[in-house]
Amino acid sequence: MLTSKVAKRYAQGLLDFTTESGQTATVFSEMKDVVKLMSESKDLNKFFLTPYIDAKKKIEVANEIFKGLSVSSQNLIRLVIRQGRESQLKNIAQEYINKVEDINGIKRITLTTATEISDANIEQILRSTHLVNLNSNFDLKKEINPNILGGYILRVGDQQIDASVKTKLNQVKKDFQLN
Incomplete structure (x- = not known):
């Protein structure tokens, strides 16, 4: 924003x-x-x-x-x-x-998912990326957006990983249009 x-x-x-x-x-x-x-x-x-x-x-x-x-x-x-x-x-x-x-060196992290997910799943998502150091200070904001259909969007500072189903479907749609 x-x-x-x-x-x-x-x-x-x-x-x-x-x-x-x-x-x-x-x-x-x-x-x-x-x-x-x-x-x-x-x-x-x-x-x-x-x-x-x-x-x-x-x-x-x-x-x-x-x-x-x-x-x-x-x-x-x-x-x-x-x-x-x-x-x-x-x-x-x-x-x-x-x-x-x-x-204070606190990173702002926003995790957007289609539905509510467990803390264990959140930790697994955070561990799977190179953007987040779990030993550092961070402020995690969880958002729910059913429009992404599934998967997640992880935003750390000004970097973003979009692993949402909606984005993947849009990419498949573009690939079909090009071929």
Whole structure:
């Protein structure tokens, strides 16, 4: 997913601030909570995206929703709303998480399968590729996409292994068309 320049700039500013103040771990955890909340709450997203609700009201609601967060996180959220960038709040939080993980050497891995698979199968898939070192730190995100029909798509950073049935069927179809 492409991240906007706005999200990258706000996330970098927050990272610079938290690094200087020693709050990186706290804010990292809180930004994970923000991403989770924004992903799960369609009503909150609609509220923030509603143009006829003024910034003061949005800040009041945000203060109540995010009152358990640190002062730094609350200030960021208020700043984002005051600047009219509340639609980017989830992206800013995710970009901050990505930047902290990059600093800590954590690889982001996405495994897409057609159905839910067991942990043993996941480990077998990860072992079968040269892209993943199981002894290193990584963050595994599992996605279900029935459209791939079977197999898996493994994405590690900017590299991808597509072993899905849909891709193989498409390749067979192309081969038949060429011959």
